[in-house]
Amino acid sequence: MESRTLQVLEFPKILRVLSGMAVSEAGAAACLELRPFDNLDEVRREGEIFRQAAAWVGESGIAMRSFPPLDGLFLFLERQNGVLDQDGLFALKQALEIARISRDSLMQYEDRGWDVLREKLFAYTWPVKTVSAIGRCLDPEGRIKDESSPGLMDVRQEIRSIHQRCTKRVKDFVQQENLGQALQDEFMTISSDRYVLPLKVNFKNKTKGIIHDYSQTGETCYFEPMFLVETNNRLQELKREEREEEYKVLDYLTGLVRQEQEDLYEAYAGLVALDVLMAKISMAAGFDGLAIEVVPDGSPRLIKARHPLLALADDSVQAVDIELLEGQKALVVSGGNAGGKTVCLKTVGLIGLMAFTGLPVPAAEGSVLPFWNDVFVVMGDEQSLEENVSTFTAQIQYLKRVWGRVDEHSLFILDEFGAGTDPTQGAALAQAVIDSLVEKNATTFIATHFPALKAYAMAADSVRAASVLFDPSTKRPLYKLAYDQVGASIALDVAREHGLPTMILERAEKYLLLDGSDTSAVLDRLNTMAVKRENELEELEAERAKLEKKRAGLEKRFEQDRTRLLDEIQTQAQDLVRQWKADKLGRKEARRKLAEVRQRTEALAPKKQEVAVFSFQDIVPGMKVSYPAWNKSGTVLEINARKKQAKVDIGGVAMWIKADQLAAAGKEKSFAPSGQKTKAVAPSDLAVEVDLRGERADMALSRLERALDDALRKGAGRLEIVHGRGTGALRREVHEFLKHYPAVAEFSLADEEHGGDGMTEVTLK
The missing domain is CATH 1.10.1420 (MutS, DNA mismatch repair protein; Chain A, domain 3)
Structure with missing residues (x-):
């Protein structure tokens, strides 16, 4: 680029x-x-x-x-x-x-x-090594910790010990020599890495010692008493050892960093x-931007696009849709000065550059650009007095220089191309350039005032015309694009808006009438119609957005109310179960009330879209089917001709479902490979056994319910319940429970060889 x-x-x-x-x-x-x-x-x-x-x-x-x-x-x-x-x-x-x-x-x-x-x-x-070592050796302020090495810890401990000894000796010395009034500060300080006393200058000869420095005011001298000289010498040795140990730590850390x-x-x-x-x-x-889709080729479509720099400076910048239809390679934008033609062209170019750099752009979801590996721009006044080059000449020289690189993956932006020469010849040249760019399959955006180019845009199949719109009453720009029409240049209106003398404007209007080329009335009419249409579309869009928002609010409120009611029903059901387990409620009464709760729950379930079902004859093993009651799809494993049921695997759970409750799962059907006959699979022989002997009735029924759920999840066809003979009380409770369990097809006592009336065999749906 x-x-x-x-x-x-x-x-x-x-x-x-x-x-x-x-x-x-x-x-x-x-x-x-x-x-x-x-x-x-x-x-x-x-x-x-x-x-x-x-x-x-x-x-x-x-x-x-x-x-x-x-x-x-x-x-x-x-x-x-x-x-x-x-x-x-x-x-x-x-x-x-x-x-x-x-x-x-x-x-x-x-x-x-x-x-x-x-x-x-x-x-x-x-x-890991570097992170661990630096964390161990440096504290949160970046200082080397004592624990960085044993040697460093020993040295620093001795330095701290010296400091404590010096502090005590200095206090004793000050008291013995009665130097309290001679000290500028209450405590000793450090100068040149040596412990010293800040003495007032007029007391410097009162005791023996070494003066190391004076304060800036000259009123304080930093005095080292003789009894501290040997200690300070030892301190200097320790400081040197401390620096050596710190260097070792730094050298070690540097080695890890290099590794x-x-x-x-x-x-x-x-x-x-x-x-x-x-x-x-x-x-x-x-x-409010996003990363738009970039495709290998095709037509550009920018929805609600804004010039990025203008959008960053002002949230209220007018958005515009910039789009070429299939088969179109060029867009010719016409209309008055200061109406937004150049901004429109720059918006396409700059958004393209940003998208190809991986930057977000100010455009709406659904926007798409073809990948342009080169973008060429003819824009603005490119004349050079030093090089004796006019605007038109500069445009031609640039076109000549880049022409060989233009191909189907190029974007070419032409702003007022050919405007720096005779209008007739300039328009003809611009039209020829566009024709050639279309032949190269390059994407082209052009802004123009040439009437001939406007007519060309309306006539050519591969070129689309667009006009920037103006307010019909004030002639102020609306910064909107109207497609498949051309716009008037309204130069006289712009001149009047900017205060050109009336006398000049009147003469210009006379010359325009004499020339016979005044088409402003027709174009004004087109502009007015386009503005009206755009306003109507905006009103419809606003109304649609309002209705969508209202619907979303109603759906959210409904879902909240439904969730609240379901929670209440769940709490009620749990309360019923607790009462039953506590023997405060009879089993039959509890089941009746739970059935009522279930009916309320089903009434609150969201309504599913009606799906056309099919008959049992339409179903074969291996077929993909839909189960509208759960809004899920599955695969038919087996069929039961006698009961008109099909066993369907839905997300790993196999269950028997009546044929009239199934529907076709789109066009997806998984039949056996051609040339092979599909064999009906016999009902599953998998049987699950549960032993309830010795259990209390309520605990036994709870275990039985879990066993039934487990059998259904495994896709078992039968369940064997061992309840023993005894008094027959547990058997009666089990049979009463099975009568009301929805997944039970039938049940009966086993034959004598398999346990007789001590075991019940259950066939599952």
């Missing part, structure tokens, strides 16, 4: 805005380096990364924190013998901490399928990339 194109379409201004939204120096610099990709796969990947990042930020609420630049640190590591200082290591620690928080946050959403985002930011091995240098650099690069992504998300929020 030519840098000239980027400059003319003001792409660097977008990058500067984006850079201002980054929180780190490295992120801001990376924003300024962004350029359109020359590969469609990269464009789509960047768009998907942005969408995943926006979803992650929206769900997690994670915010970007500033981190120090580390480019100098990695440059320093190129030296073979260099040792990093505390500041460099602390900066690395800060960056790694932010990277860890971000990494951990994204890892919580592994089930979201955000693999592209994870690969972009964290596709490296986490530098994991590649992973550390990738972690830093991922952090910078995250900062850029966060800046993109902030920009999207600034103009």
